[in-house]
Structure formats: structure tokens, C-alpha cells
Amino acid sequence: MSRVVLNNIVKRYDGSVAVSEMSLDIRDGEFVALLGPSGCGKTTTLRMIAGFIEATEGSIHFGDKDVTNLPANKRNTGMVFQGFALFPHMTVAQNVAYGLEMRRVPKPEIAERVAKVLDLVQLGAFAGRFPRQLSGGQQQRVALARALVIKPHVLLLDEPLSALDAKLRHDVRIQIRQLQQSLGLTTVFVTHDQEEALSLADRLVVMNAGRIEQIGSPSDLYERPASPFVADFIGKTNFFKGEMRDGEFRTNFGLSLKVTARVPAATLIGIRPEKIQIRTPQQARAADSTNLVEGVIELVSYLGPSTEFRVRIFGDRYVLVQQPNRDVSSALATGQAVELVFPPEWCFLFKSDAASEALLKTENFGLPAPEAAAAGA
């Protein structure tokens, strides 16, 4: 009923490609997040679905209907903009009623539906207020109500939470998700905040430079990233360069790691900070010494729910290790000698390419410390 299908969508501007070969099949009622850094094409894609930008190539279908050539005002989408875009000269109720007026819904029905949706977002008492009299979170809910009341084919959200402060962002995103689920609305959500995307989406589409890097469920993308970009963009990952030798991965500084993944020509290994086990030599258990690495804690960052350790290994490399504060022992302080375990099943293997090279230049996990790098390590 409210399926959204993008077929080989391409958007070209003179000389540059904003979106290339984007194909996406969004199921009825699914919540899909488009995630990526600024300029990756996620907003362009959303605006093409909305109809504000014309695709250079490809087609867009809502259900069985081809909407590729339909103007924005004929597509029956419900869009929530980044700055809310409420009509400042109209009251909350008038704002919400606008879409229904455009659809020539009879007045009594408009009043009823507006009242219902305002109750849904808990703004019933604010119907007569003007946007400038509302807080950011309230304006956000009005924008949402305005998009929902018209019963759109698909709900489009363009970084709707970026204008809110951190605490509010968390609460509002839960409200959005609950509303979306109870209404069963197909939704496309654009964000550059991976925590938002992970927590809200049924499926995530990670984009980079106009291309899709990976599509999958949040856990798929987090536990099984398809590329170094995804491994780094979602969560954090320690990377080491090297090559496969005798079934093990040997880093370019001499560390040999057993791995369970099968990527014969891998030149890059990655492991997430929270997957690395850290303990003092006194706590070492004889049984578990696969991929044991010795190191020294250089920096301890207390994050609240967890603690992050920057550990120097092999003299001039460092890794980030994260531990929940349930288990952390006070013996893990700066300067402490520690043993790290890199569980083979959590080691990602990648073939490095131009994109990952660029990535590793800006991130220096697992690479020599800046002073050594300057010396050309």
C-alpha cells in the first residue's frame, strides 16, 4: 500500500554527481534511515522522494504509482523539515489544518482530525497559539502533526532533531518512533547522527559521496560492516594495515592476529573498542590467550556508562578500548601495564581502497602516534 521504490536514481548537477545508482525498496510501514556525512547525498535523495528535486535518471514509485514526474504538491508526502518550517502567521491549529484545506476536506471533519492529531502529540491545549510562542520541542511536534494529519503515503523527516538540544532530542525521537509504529507509516528519516539512526530505524542506508555503502538492520551494520567506511562511521573501530599470512592477519608492525572471517586478500583489520578485552597481567586467565597483546594505558576517559582507554602497543601504536563501568577495576589507571585480547570472531577484515586510505589519514587508530608518523613510519 505505501511501498516506496527507488529504481536506479541518479542526480547530476553540472559536473558533479550528487546521487548515483540509488536503488531502494522500502516496505509498507518500514522505518528507513538515510545516514551519512554531510554531502553524501542523503538529503538530495529525500528531496527527490518529496519531489523538490527532479531525478536526472531513474524512477520513483509509491506503491504501484509512478511519481517520478509528479510535482511535489501532488505526491501526498508528509514532510518534516529541519527548522520545522511552521507558518509563522498561522496558529498551531491553522498550521495543522492547512494540508486538509488543500485537500478540500469539509470544515467539521478538518476540526475533528486536527483536534485528534494534536491530542496524539499532546499539544491539544496549544491549538490557538502561534509558533513563536512555542518551545523548540513543541514546534517539532506541531510540524509532525501537520505532516501526519494528511495521512500521507510516506513520512519524510529531514534531520528533524538537529535543531533541538540533546536531552530533548532523545525524548522526541522516541515519540516519533512510537507514533510511527502505532500508525504504521512508511517513513524515511535523514540524519548524520548515527545513534539516532541506529535506535530508530528498521533498516539503515549508509551513504557516502552519493553512493550506498551498505543497507541493513542496525545490528547488521554495526556487527557486520561491509566496508571500512561503515565500520568507522557507525560506532568506532580500531584499524590496522597489514596482510593475510598463513591464515592469520599480520599487521605492518608485526602483530599476528587469528581471525575467523574469510577475506583472503584483506589488507585492513578492524576491531571495535568495546570488543577488546582489557585486564592487568595479574588478572590474566591462562585459558584465554588468543590474540594477546601487551600494552600500557596512556589515557583514561571516564564517559559515565563506560570508560575509554587509550592503550599504547608495540611501542608506537595505540588502540582505543572501551569497557562498561560495571566491570572496570580501579587498577586500570594511566601508566598501568595491561594485556589486551582481540577475540578473533570480532575482527573485521577489509580490502583497503582509496576511500579507506583517505579515512585512515584523518583517523589514526592503530597508526603510529603523530610524532612517529611525521618521521615517516
Added chain:
Amino acid sequence: MKTARKINPLNWAYLGWVWLVILFVLMPLATTVWTAFFSNKILSLPPEGYTAAWFLQAWNLADFRNGFFLSLQVAAGAAALALVVGVPAALAIARNKFRGAELINTILMSPLMIPAIVSGSAIYLFYIEVQIWSEVPLAATFHGLTLAHSLIAIPWVLRLLVASLSGMNPSIEEASLSLGASRTTTFFRITLPLIRPGITAGALFGFIGSFGDLEKSLLLVGPGRITLPIAMVNYLQYRTDPTIMAVATIQILIVAAALIISDRYVRLGRTF
């Protein structure tokens, strides 16, 4: 807690300077209104007494009466024309959707760069040429005069409207479209109400500019017609009594009234 209050000589100097500037700006206005009520037969200080007779005198002089009405009509027409040209132009320029935007902007603002008497003469010559070629009378006509005056008003409308539009969130119009409104509906229900301050301010200042114009009118007004500024200049050639100040006072009152009335409806303060 005790707060030390230092008498800073620099502060006083600054304050003194500010007041000096304010007085300097207000002085012509204040002097005009004040001297309009002098009973001296020749404009001079000190006042011999006070009277309102000069206002009656001004009204009785046909030149002033006719000039007043013609200036009013021309200014209204010029403002209206400026809106017809300026509003679409401002919308196109502010959205910057097309390649000629900067050029159009410069062309429409160009009357500001030309001294009024020069443009007045040029327009006159142009009108004569068009008349010869098309038999349509332009010079020394009401519509010709209004057309020329619209060149005064257009830059005002354009500048104030483009400024007002730049401050408007473009997503608002997109929101209207996404909710199903046509471009026309969006314009009338969303854009127009939001740019009303800019439009009103632009029309108002265009009106004021046209009302006060002397140079263009001198060349284009034609025999039998007179605008208020021309009437005032003519009067001053032979008389220097306070009648002229009375006329000026009326003009000040009209403009002030227009500003106050528009401000009640449109909150002009928000345009600037």
C-alpha cells in the same frame, strides 16, 4: 554591594554627540512646523506672533491645491506600478533561481545612480521620440509622469522586498507545497502575508520619494499641470512668507500619518 560610579568624560562626550546629531536631524522638521505658525509677513526670526492663517492661504491658492492632488495621484500610481514590477522581480531575485538575477537587480536599481535632472531630461527626450514614432502622447501627460515616477519607487520596493525575502525561511514555501498547495495558493496564503511588511514599506517609501520629486516632474509635467514641489518652488520665487512652511507642514503631517498607520498594520520595525 557598592558599585563605584565613575563620571567618565568620554561617556558625556559621546552622549553629547548623539544628542547633537539627533537635534541636527530634527531641526529642519521642527523649524518648518514652528515657522509655519509665525505671523511675520516675511519669514524671519524672532516670531512676531502666532497664527494659522497661512494654512488657509495655502489652501486658497489654486497652484498648491492642484499640486497637492496631482502629486498625491502620481505618487499613488507610481507606488502601485512599482509594486507590479517590483514584487515579481524581488521574488525572482531573492530566490536566485535564474542566471540573470544579478543583472535584473542592477538594471532595476539603476535609476538611483543617475541624477534626477539628467534622467528627467533623458526620459523627456525618449518620450518625444516615442510620440513621434507611435503617435501615443507621453510627454506632458499624467500617465507619462506617473511612469517616470515609478522609476523612483521601484528601487525602494525592490530593495526592501529583497531584504524582507532574504530573511524568510525558504522551507516554509516548500512546506506549503508538500502539503498539497499549488504555487499560486502558496504565494497568496503563505508568501504574501509574510512579505507584507516589506511590500508596505517599499510602497510607502516609493510613494514618499515620488511625492517629493522636483526634477523629473519639472520636465515632464506639461502645461496646465503642477505638482506640489513645483508649486512650492514657483511660490518661493516671488514670496517668502510662512505660507511655504504651512504647505511643507501639511506634507510632513501626511507622511507621518502614513508611516504611523502602516506601522499599526505592518510593524515596519521588523523590515529593517
